[in-house]
Amino acid sequence: MSELDPTLADALASFGADDAVLLVALDFDGTLAPLVDDPTTSTMTPAARDAVDTLATTTADHVLLAFVSGRDLDDLALRAEPPVGSYLVGSHGAQTGHATADGLEAVPLELTAEQAEALATLRHDLDAAVEGRDGAWVQHKPSAVVLHTRQAGTEDTHAAIAAADAAAARLGLEAMHGKDVVEIAVVHTSKGLALDRLRDVVAHDVPGPDGATRRVRVLYAGDDTTDETAFAVLRPGDVGIKVGHGDTVAAHRVADADDVATVLRHLVTATAAP
Template sequence: MTDLEAAVQALAGVPRLLVALDFDGVLAPIVPVPSEARPLPESAAAMEELAALPGTTVALLSGRGRADLAAVSGFGSPVRLIGSHGSEFDADGSSLLDDEQRERLDRLAAELRQLVDGEPGVTLEAKPAGVAVHVRNAPPDVGTRVLDAVRAGPATWHGIEATPGKAVLDLSVARMDKGAALELLREGEAADAVLFAGDDVTDETVFARLRPGDVGVKVGPGDTAAQHRVDAPPDITALLQQLVEARRRRSES
């Protein structure tokens, strides 16, 4: 039995378990067109099975806007959907911003549209509390030039929070990160332990907050504070299936 398998077996026995995962690169393979991302079917089935077990809360914690996350993941209640790096805990984000933040967001969106106009392969993703600049499909020199301009320009504005990711820079007018969001989830669900899996640099804010008895899993390469690592989304499928079986046995015993 590997260290990760042993850790999952231990997690299965806690009274209240929180399973929180990033979406892209974890439940769903990374694809060139973000709107076409879908969870691996076996992972989706395991998530739904976990969510139906007693004392088990399942959540997606993503940089995507919550509505976008719901559309691409296909999940609804009882799976909790936390979007915009934790800024969206409600369904539509309508109460997320005050008037000053809304004005700042309008200015930010206008500036970014002008900045990326005509740049091949660069796309903007509007979110309730910000805008993400995606360069995954841009030529490398274009992506570097655009992100450098964003970092030197709108990312420096007062009240703007910049969060770098894989081929994306997320700009927000509301301060939140995934680590803080996980703590809110843990407290709200009174979880005894947490399983979190992520692949991006933004997920390190979660790994850094995990406690003894929690399990953190990094998907793919890169420096990480997670205790465990797997190669790709199919490995997360296997992990979730293992957890389903172990937790079901514990609940039935």
């Protein structure tokens, strides 16, 4: 994408048109980094990396950056290499932190005894669900268990997903279905809830004159079904960008990570301080 869709370009121009605090919140996998079979090898495209770093260094006084992901917080920090000052939201909002010059500063996550027991049960049940199912595997996170089926065959995928859904139902928990993943968390959260909380945090962190609360305007970009909850909480003046194919409530769409990079580069110009 060498040029933006005119409606998106207009939205970006309006995005920075007043004195609101600007928050650019970005999903990682599928948005800044292409989806890959092995998530431990995921990395931003060169164009996305350059655009993120440019946005962070040239607009730091008036644009704040956040990474919002289903990855656990430590893994997100490792893969995203966030610029200093960035907000980080991991595990769909269950974990939060901040990138400092000394590394990741994380808010401690504490589970109740009931949540810890449910997590142990989920780990046991999902580990059992993938036994003998080639390509299906389970990831243990601090507050969730994730079934990965990207490399599994159709029959094994259906069986493993059914088992995961049943495990969640037995515990009265929600199974979040994404692209080739099913995540079951013992902490009630979503990217939408996380984005609402993050908006409040930013408003507190960047007060207006005399301590007055300033409006926070949000640009959110994401590719997965789990990002739809974030798009759903956007407000007038915010910008939602769906990356790739699929149904969405976002007002705008781009094709891939390099297109997201184009958006970020355009945003640098559109929000340049006078």
